[in-house]
Amino acid sequence: MSDDNPEPPRTDDVEGETDGFSTTLEETAIGDEEPSQGLFDDLLSGEPIFENKEVLRPSYTPHELPHRTDQINKMATILVAALRGETPSNILIYGKTGTGKTASAKFVSKELESTSQKYSVPCDVEYINCEVTDTQYRVLAQLANKFIEKNEARIDRRVDELEDRLADLEEYDGADDPSDPAERPADGTGGTAPTDDVSSGTGTDPQSSSSPVETEGSSDELEPDADSAHPLTSTPFSDREEVRARIDELEADRESFQEVPMTGWPTDRVYSVFFDAVDYDERVVVIMLDEIDKLVEKSGDDTLYNLSRMNSELENSRVSIIGISNDLKFTDFLDPRVKSSLGEEEIVFPPYDANQLRDILQHRSNVAFKADALSDDVIPLCAAFAAQEHGDARRALDLLRTAGELAERSQAETIVEKHVRQAQDKIELDRVVEVVRTLPTQSKLVLFAIILLEKNGVHSINTGEVFNIYKRLCEEIDADVLTQRRVTDLISELDMLGIVNAVVVSKGRYGRTKEISLSVPIDETEAVLLSDSRLSNIDDIQPFVQARFEN
Ligand SMILES: Nc1ncnc2c1ncn2[C@@H]1O[C@H](COP(=O)(O)OP(=O)(O)OP(=O)(O)O)[C@@H](O)[C@H]1O
The missing domain is CATH 3.40.50.300 (P-loop containing nucleotide triphosphate hydrolases)
Structure with a gap:
C-alpha cells in the first residue's frame, strides 16, 4: 500500500445517480485535503498471519470432526430411522x-x-x-x-403449487376440450386426509420399503405425468373446485395459527x-x-x-x-x-488426548493461517496445554487463535512458542478477571483483604488476619460484617475457584490453621476489584493497612 499519495475517494461513478450521496463524497474529497496520518498503514503493512480467522472461532461449525467418527456414526445409525418414517x-x-x-x-x-x-x-x-x-x-x-413458521412456509409452498396447477388447468382447457372430471384417469389416491393435496401416488409404498419413504412435500409431486396428461392426473382432486376448496382450507389454517408470546x-x-x-x-x-x-x-x-x-x-x-x-x-x-x-x-464423548487435539488443530490451521505462518512447535504446545486442562478442543482452538493474534499484534511473521505461552497467560488472566468481576461483594472484600495483606509483605496469611482486615474494609464502605465462620467459607469458595490457595497446616499443640496465599496476579486482580464502584470508594488503603499492623 502506497503511503505517499493516497488516492482520493472516487466520486464519478456515483455522480448523478444519488445526488445527496455524491455531494457528500465530493465534499469529503475536497474538504478533507489532509492526507491520512498513517494510523492504520503500519498495521496493514505487516504480513497478515491469518488467512481466515473465522474458522478458529467458537461460532464456526467445522465440516470435518476428526476423532468423532464413532460418535457421529452411532448418532446416524439411530437417527436414520427418521428417514424411514419411523421414530x-x-x-x-x-x-x-x-x-x-x-x-x-x-x-x-x-x-x-x-x-x-x-x-x-x-x-x-x-x-x-x-x-x-x-x-x-x-x-x-x-x-x-x-x-x-415451518407450517406457514409449507402452506405457502402448497398454495403456490396448487395455484400453478389451476393455471395449468386453464391452459389445458383452453387447448383441448374441457375435460370431464369423471374421465380423468383414476389413480387410486385418496382425497380426504389434510395433507393429501400433494400425494402423488408415485408408486412407492412407504410401508413396503426400507429405503426412504416417499411422502408429500416436494413441489415436483404435483407435476403432471406427461405434457399431454390432464393436470389433475395423479392428484387427489377431481376438478378445479376441489383444488380451490383445498387452497381455501390451507389459507384458513394459516390464518388460524397464533404465535405464542414470550410470556403471559x-x-x-x-x-x-x-x-x-x-x-x-x-x-x-x-x-x-x-x-x-x-x-x-x-x-x-x-x-x-x-x-x-x-x-x-x-x-x-x-x-x-x-x-x-x-x-x-x-x-x-x-x-x-x-x-x-x-x-x-447414550453416547459418551471422552476428552481428547494431546495427539487428537493436535490433529484437530492441524485440520483447522490449514485453513486458518497463511502458509508457513506457524513454527513447528506451536500446534503441539497448544495441544499439550489444552490436554492438561481436560482435553478441551475449544481451549486448544482459543489458544491457537490468541497466539496468532498476539503474533500479529507484535508484527511477527510467524507464530512461535513464545506467543503460545503468552496466549496461555492471557486466557488464564481473562478467566480470572471474569471470575473476580462477577464475585459477590462480600467475596470481593475478603479477596481484597488477602491482597492488602500480600501487598504488605505478609506471607502464610491466616484466617484471623484476613478477618481483621475484612472487618475494617466493611466498616469503610458501610457493608454488613459477616461472622468469621462465614468468611472462612468464602475463603474456601475462592480456593475452589482457583483464586486463592488455602492449605490447612498443623501448628502442633496450637491446633490447625489455614495458610492462605493468592494464586492470581496481584495487580490485575486488584484493578478488577477497584473497578467495582463500591470498593473504589475505599481511599488511601496503605496507611489504613499499616495502622492494622501496628495494632
Ligand atoms: N473433533 C473435532 N474436530 C474439530 N473441531 C472440534 C472437534 N471437537 C470439538 N471441536 C471444536 O471445539 C469447539 C468446542 O466444541 P463443542 O462446542 O462441540 O463442545 P461441547 O462438547 O459441546 O462443549 P460444551 O459442553 O462446553 O458445550 C468448537 O469450536 C468445535 O468446533
Whole structure:
C-alpha cells in the first residue's frame, strides 16, 4: 500500500445517480485535503498471519470432526430411522466441555435434514440451547413458534403449487376440450386426509420399503405425468373446485395459527399450541436440547416429561429428543419414567488426548493461517496445554487463535512458542478477571483483604488476619460484617475457584490453621476489584493497612 499519495475517494461513478450521496463524497474529497496520518498503514503493512480467522472461532461449525467418527456414526445409525418414517430412539449425549458434543450433533442434524430433503422425507430438526432458554414456557414457546413458521412456509409452498396447477388447468382447457372430471384417469389416491393435496401416488409404498419413504412435500409431486396428461392426473382432486376448496382450507389454517408470546400465557396453552403445530403435518421431528442439565436445574423435569410422552398422543408426527449435557449426574434428578425414556441410547464423548487435539488443530490451521505462518512447535504446545486442562478442543482452538493474534499484534511473521505461552497467560488472566468481576461483594472484600495483606509483605496469611482486615474494609464502605465462620467459607469458595490457595497446616499443640496465599496476579486482580464502584470508594488503603499492623 502506497503511503505517499493516497488516492482520493472516487466520486464519478456515483455522480448523478444519488445526488445527496455524491455531494457528500465530493465534499469529503475536497474538504478533507489532509492526507491520512498513517494510523492504520503500519498495521496493514505487516504480513497478515491469518488467512481466515473465522474458522478458529467458537461460532464456526467445522465440516470435518476428526476423532468423532464413532460418535457421529452411532448418532446416524439411530437417527436414520427418521428417514424411514419411523421414530428414532431418544439419545443422551454426555461429555466434558469442549469434547465436540454440540459440533457433532449439529453436523449430524445438518446431514439428516439435507438427506431428508433429497429423498423428500419430511424431517425437521430443532436446536435449543437450554442455558439461554431455560424454562418450560420458553422452550415450548420457542418450539411452537418455530413449527408455526415451518407450517406457514409449507402452506405457502402448497398454495403456490396448487395455484400453478389451476393455471395449468386453464391452459389445458383452453387447448383441448374441457375435460370431464369423471374421465380423468383414476389413480387410486385418496382425497380426504389434510395433507393429501400433494400425494402423488408415485408408486412407492412407504410401508413396503426400507429405503426412504416417499411422502408429500416436494413441489415436483404435483407435476403432471406427461405434457399431454390432464393436470389433475395423479392428484387427489377431481376438478378445479376441489383444488380451490383445498387452497381455501390451507389459507384458513394459516390464518388460524397464533404465535405464542414470550410470556403471559398459561403453560398448558403454550403446550397445546406447540402440540398442534408439530402435529399439523406428517413428519419426524428431532428436538435437540443442548445443556439439558441447565433446564432441569432451573425448572425441573416437566418439559422433558411432556416432550417424552407426546408420541403416544400425536397422530401425524413423531418426536425424538437428543439431550446434550456435560453433567453426568443430572439424570439423578429426573423422574424414573423420564430418565428411562430420555436415556434410550447414550453416547459418551471422552476428552481428547494431546495427539487428537493436535490433529484437530492441524485440520483447522490449514485453513486458518497463511502458509508457513506457524513454527513447528506451536500446534503441539497448544495441544499439550489444552490436554492438561481436560482435553478441551475449544481451549486448544482459543489458544491457537490468541497466539496468532498476539503474533500479529507484535508484527511477527510467524507464530512461535513464545506467543503460545503468552496466549496461555492471557486466557488464564481473562478467566480470572471474569471470575473476580462477577464475585459477590462480600467475596470481593475478603479477596481484597488477602491482597492488602500480600501487598504488605505478609506471607502464610491466616484466617484471623484476613478477618481483621475484612472487618475494617466493611466498616469503610458501610457493608454488613459477616461472622468469621462465614468468611472462612468464602475463603474456601475462592480456593475452589482457583483464586486463592488455602492449605490447612498443623501448628502442633496450637491446633490447625489455614495458610492462605493468592494464586492470581496481584495487580490485575486488584484493578478488577477497584473497578467495582463500591470498593473504589475505599481511599488511601496503605496507611489504613499499616495502622492494622501496628495494632
Ligand atoms: N473433533 C473435532 N474436530 C474439530 N473441531 C472440534 C472437534 N471437537 C470439538 N471441536 C471444536 O471445539 C469447539 C468446542 O466444541 P463443542 O462446542 O462441540 O463442545 P461441547 O462438547 O459441546 O462443549 P460444551 O459442553 O462446553 O458445550 C468448537 O469450536 C468445535 O468446533
